[in-house]
Amino acid sequence: xRITSTMMMxxxxxxxxxxxxxxxxxxxxxxSGSRITKPSDDPVGAAQALDxxxxxxANKQYGTNxxxxxxxxxxxxxxxxxxxQALQRANELAVQAANGTMGPTDMAAIQSEIQSLQQxxxxxxxxxxxxYFIFSGTKSxxxxxxxxxxxxxxxxxxxxxxxxxxxxxxxxxxxxxNADAQATFDPAFDALSTLLTxxxxxxxxxxxxxxxxxxxxxxxxxxxxxxVGAKTNRVQLLQQQQSSATTRxxxxxxxxxxxxxxxxxxxxxxxQSVYQASLKAAAQALQPSLLDYLH
Amino acid sequence: MTTPFFGxxxxxxxxxxxxxxxxxxxxxxxNANTPGYSRQTADIRETAPYPIPVFSAAGxxxxxxxxxxxxxxTRARDTYLDGQVRTQLSSQGNWDTLKTTYSNxxxxxxxxxTSGLSSMMxxxxxxxxxxANNPSDAAARASVIEQGKALxxxxxxxxxxxxxxxxxxxxxxxxxxxxxNDFATxxxxxxxxxxxVEASGMHANxxxxxxxxxxxxxxxxxxxxxxxxxxxxxxxxxxxxxxVDRSTTNQLYVVIPTGQxxxxxxxxxxxxxxxxxxxxxxxxxxxDNVLATQIQGLNGVAGRxxxxxxxxxxxxxxxxxxxxxxxxxxxxxxxxxxxTALTGxxxxxxxxxxxxxxxxSGNFTYAKGDAxxxxxxxxxxxxxxxxxxTQGLGQNGSIAxxxxxxxxxxxxxxxxxxxxxxxxxxxxxxxxxxxxGGQTATVSAALMPNSNGSGQVMTLDGLGVRLTVAVPNGAxxxxxxxxxxxxxxxxxxxxxxxxxxxxxxxxxxxxDSNTAQGQSTNQGVLVNQLQQQRTATSGVSIDEETxxxxxxxxxxxxxxxxxxxMDSMLDTLINHTGAxx
Numbered sequence: 001x002r003i004t005s006t007m008m009m010x011x012x013x014x015x016x017x018x019x020x021x022x023x024x025x026x027x028x029x030x031x032s033g034s035r036i037t038k039p040s041d042d043p044v045g046a047a048q049a050l051d052x053x054x055x056x057x058a059n060k061q062y063g064t065n066x067x068x069x070x071x072x073x074x075x076x077x078x079x080x081x082x083x084x085q086a087l088q089r090a091n092e093l094a095v096q097a098a099n100g101t102m103g104p105t106d107m108a109a110i111q112s113e114i115q116s117l118q119q120x121x122x123x124x125x126x127x128x129x130x131x132y133f134i135f136s137g138t139k140s141x142x143x144x145x146x147x148x149x150x151x152x153x154x155x156x157x158x159x160x161x162x163x164x165x166x167x168x169x170x171x172x173x174x175x176x177x178n179a180d181a182q183a184t185f186d187p188a189f190d191a192l193s194t195l196l197t198x199x200x201x202x203x204x205x206x207x208x209x210x211x212x213x214x215x216x217x218x219x220x221x222x223x224x225x226x227x228v229g230a231k232t233n234r235v236q237l238l239q240q241q242q243s244s245a246t247t248r249x250x251x252x253x254x255x256x257x258x259x260x261x262x263x264x265x266x267x268x269x270x271x272q273s274v275y276q277a278s279l280k281a282a283a284q285a286l287q288p289s290l291l292d293y294l295h
Numbered sequence: 296m297t298t299p300f301f302g303x304x305x306x307x308x309x310x311x312x313x314x315x316x317x318x319x320x321x322x323x324x325x326n327a328n329t330p331g332y333s334r335q336t337a338d339i340r341e342t343a344p345y346p347i348p349v350f351s352a353a354g355x356x357x358x359x360x361x362x363x364x365x366x367x368x369t370r371a372r373d374t375y376l377d378g379q380v381r382t383q384l385s386s387q388g389n390w391d392t393l394k395t396t397y398s399n400x401x402x403x404x405x406x407x408x409t410s411g412l413s414s415m416m417x418x419x420x421x422x423x424x425x426x427a428n429n430p431s432d433a434a435a436r437a438s439v440i441e442q443g444k445a446l447x448x449x450x451x452x453x454x455x456x457x458x459x460x461x462x463x464x465x466x467x468x469x470x471x472x473x474x475x476n477d478f479a480t481x482x483x484x485x486x487x488x489x490x491x492v493e494a495s496g497m498h499a500n501x502x503x504x505x506x507x508x509x510x511x512x513x514x515x516x517x518x519x520x521x522x523x524x525x526x527x528x529x530x531x532x533x534x535x536x537x538x539v540d541r542s543t544t545n546q547l548y549v550v551i552p553t554g555q556x557x558x559x560x561x562x563x564x565x566x567x568x569x570x571x572x573x574x575x576x577x578x579x580x581x582x583d584n585v586l587a588t589q590i591q592g593l594n595g596v597a598g599r600x601x602x603x604x605x606x607x608x609x610x611x612x613x614x615x616x617x618x619x620x621x622x623x624x625x626x627x628x629x630x631x632x633x634x635t636a637l638t639g640x641x642x643x644x645x646x647x648x649x650x651x652x653x654x655x656s657g658n659f660t661y662a663k664g665d666a667x668x669x670x671x672x673x674x675x676x677x678x679x680x681x682x683x684x685t686q687g688l689g690q691n692g693s694i695a696x697x698x699x700x701x702x703x704x705x706x707x708x709x710x711x712x713x714x715x716x717x718x719x720x721x722x723x724x725x726x727x728x729x730x731x732g733g734q735t736a737t738v739s740a741a742l743m744p745n746s747n748g749s750g751q752v753m754t755l756d757g758l759g760v761r762l763t764v765a766v767p768n769g770a771x772x773x774x775x776x777x778x779x780x781x782x783x784x785x786x787x788x789x790x791x792x793x794x795x796x797x798x799x800x801x802x803x804x805x806x807d808s809n810t811a812q813g814q815s816t817n818q819g820v821l822v823n824q825l826q827q828q829r830t831a832t833s834g835v836s837i838d839e840e841t842x843x844x845x846x847x848x849x850x851x852x853x854x855x856x857x858x859x860x861m862d863s864m865l866d867t868l869i870n871h872t873g874a875x876x
Contacts, residue, residue: 001828001831002831002832002834002836002839003831003836004830004831004834004835004836004837005327005836005837005838006327006328006830006834006835007827007830010823010827010830011827014823036407038398038401038402038406038805038808039401039404039406039407039801039802039804039805039808040397040398040401040804040805040806040808040809040812041805042805043801043802043803043804043805043806043808043809044802046406046407046798046801046802046805047798047799047801047802047805048798049407050406050407050413050794050797050798050801051794051795051798053407053413053414053417054413054416054417054676054794054795054798057414057417057418057421058417058420058421058676058677061421061424061673064424064425064428065424065427065428068428130429130432131431131432132429132431132664133664136664137662138430138649138662138663138664138666139662139663139664140430140431140662140663140664141431141663141664161652161654161660161662162655163652163662165664165665166427166666166667166670167427167428168424168427168670168673168674171677172677172678174670174674257407289837289838289841290837290838290842291837291841294841294845
């Protein structure tokens with residue numbers, strides 16, 4: 001085959017260009033840290049990266065939701081604990097009042113303390129998570145119970161609803177995080193107001209009835225706390241799953257998308273050497289012609 | 296017997312011939328770097344010998360040579376290779392154009408990245424989860440509206456840029472056709488000149504080089520075939536039509552057919568050009584197929600987002616207790632926008648995060664802290680199900696019988712397979728039965744005023760499907776429920792979630808782009824190899840020319856020396872012989 005200087009130049013130029021392109025590609029990978037900068041770099045990998053990134057984003061959101069659920073459940077539990085303590089104290093007072101040995105002053109003191117316990121439980125029923133009244137079902141813009149201004153004895157009436165507050169905790173799974181306000185507070189208010197009526201009218205039968213109702217109310221609160229506890233456990237388990245899923249997904253995403261630096265840098269050095277060699281070879285091969293040797 | 300001057304004649308012809316050889320070499324060296332130039336050679340041969348044989352040619356020992364002459368100047372060209380190069384140039388023109396198109400699309404789609412549509416969709420559905428966590432928080436509601444706007448803008452911009460590329464390509468088609476016509480005209484002109492030159496028996500080397508180069512350029516635009524006639528003129532055919540007929544051309548036109556957005560390439564008789572291959576084919580293919588497919592893919596994803604989000608949003612209840620408005624307006628990536636009811640004043644109130652429910656006394660009501668609809672919208676990103684508009688009532692289907700009602704939205708949660716829900720009224724309540732699956736349930740229903748004040752909206756909940764039905768004003772819940780008797784709706788299980796529908800779209804783009812890149816590179820290599828082979832025949836080698844130059848120079852010197860020897864001989868004969876000396 002005849003070889004002309006134009007052919008040599010074209011070949012040299014083409015090879016230099018393709019070596020330069022390879023060096024450039026590897027450099028882009030190393031500096032961006034990403035193996036896939038456009039879909040055609042690795043179509044399957046690009047789709048995997050998008051899917052993994054989507055799952056990871058969704059998973060992060062479930063993490064946020066679970067944190068929210070935890071805060072909500074913790075607040076519910078401490079509120080229920082406060083109700084429980086108030087009822088325990090009311091129980092002690094009711095026992096004292098029921099044994100019939102108290103003088104009128106002591107009875108008045110008990111009555112006054114029961115009144116403030118009733119107020120305390122009412123306050124607890126107004127607990128807010130942010131601006132959200134947690135014991136109103138989904139009628140979160142108003143407290144669940146309001147004591148009629150006219151009376152300290154009439155039990156506060158529930159004006160929330162029975163709807164549950166749902167939180168999405170994992171793919172396709174939602175969980176109600178609110179406690180049943182009526183199951184918790186109705187017995188408590190009923191018991192306290194019965195007791196109060198008994199004390200005000202000094203009616204031992206009513207006081208006895210109040211005492212037994214307090215027992216029922218304490219059981220109701222305990223049942224709610226047990227449910228909250230069970231939900232808290234479930235949320236904790238989900239949080240662990242969520243956290244390990246995030247780690248696993250991030251790892252997978254990195255495997256698909258990120259550059260193996262050791263490999264990329266080795267390849268880059270190799271590509272650079274080849275590029276330099278091609279430049280040097282071209283510089284030496286293209287210069288001479290017969291004219292250099294004629295005088 | 297020859298005369299003493301016979302030798303001078305031979306030497307003169309030798310000098311002239313060597314001179315011509317040097318000139319041809321000079322021409323080659325001068326054009327060593329000229330694109331499309333074919334190396335020229337002077338064909339030399341001996342002149343006719345003397346004398347012509349006759350009987351009794353006494354005193355002649357035999358025929359004697361009479362010297363040398365240039366018979367022709369020809370170019371070194373392999374026309375078979377030309378054909379091969381041109382076939383591959385056409386293919387290269389096509390693939391190069393497709394590669395550029397795909398590369399442009401890839402930069403518009405911009406995936407995988409943290410700012411592409413995929414990330415926008417994740418953010419939008421995440422914003423719904425935030426609303427679910429804080430349903431009455433105006434900031435969370437504002438955020439879902441903003442993310443919705445960003446998503447709609449994202450779809451608008453992306454598809455807008457792809458449509459711009461289509462328009463750019465349409466302009467380029469016009470320019471390419473103008474180039475094709477221009478090349479055709481130039482080839483026709485050169486044809487004429489070659490015909491004139493070669494009629495006189497000469498080789499039109501330089502004109503042929505020019506024509507070959509024009510044919511190379513033309514064939515990278517459209518696939519052409521050529522036929523050379525005996526007078527050296529070529530006819531050029533494209534897509535079965537004659538583009539160049541000797542010195543005349545059949546021009547191409549770009550015509551926009553009525554009702555269409557883009558131009559068609561036509562012959563003067565109105566038939567459409569089939570470019571076969573080449574840049575023009577690549578441009579038309581990019582405009583009409585490649586970009587159209589990508590736009591269709593984006594419209595598919597956008598349309599699904601719009602219809603599925605709207606179905607759920609419309610079945611919800613907003614902060615004022617009204618049924619949800621469609622969250623998005625429009626039907627595809629171009630027309631997608633957030634409903635102005637949401638972007639306008641107090642728009643955050645129109646975010647339908649809640650769902651109507653039946654209170655203890657059986658009345659239908661809503662609560663501001665209810666976020667069940669927002670939860671369903673947040674989960675939509677992971678949901679495989681969608682509404683099948685092709686079966687049953689489908690969306691916007693009508694329910695016959697009084698009162699006339701229309702289904703305005705269907706939403707499902709958790710149903711990942713195609714399911715048909717059949718409704719039956721037993722006189723006191725509405726039952727729903729799922730098929731396949733066989734579950735039955737009593738439907739809970741709510742009748743609420745329509746947000747636009749026209750009549751009422753009934754929502755039906757049961758077995759994970761929620762149906763929103765438009766009911767005329769004045770109709771009772773019972774009459775509306777009984778109208779549902781013996782009607783069914785169907786939902787379709789899609790094989791993919793919204794996000795994986797999008798990532799499959801991106802993967803398909805990647806595969807196609809990758810193919811175009813590979814083909815373009817391969818064509819480049821192939822064209823290069825063939826051009827190298829062509830250069831091996833036609834290219835100028837400086838070394839070769841220099842060697843030839845020395846050879847011709849030496850021959851010239853020798854011939855000149857013969858002249859001086861002849862001169863010396865004649866000097867001896869004339870000046871130093873006989874009486875005069």
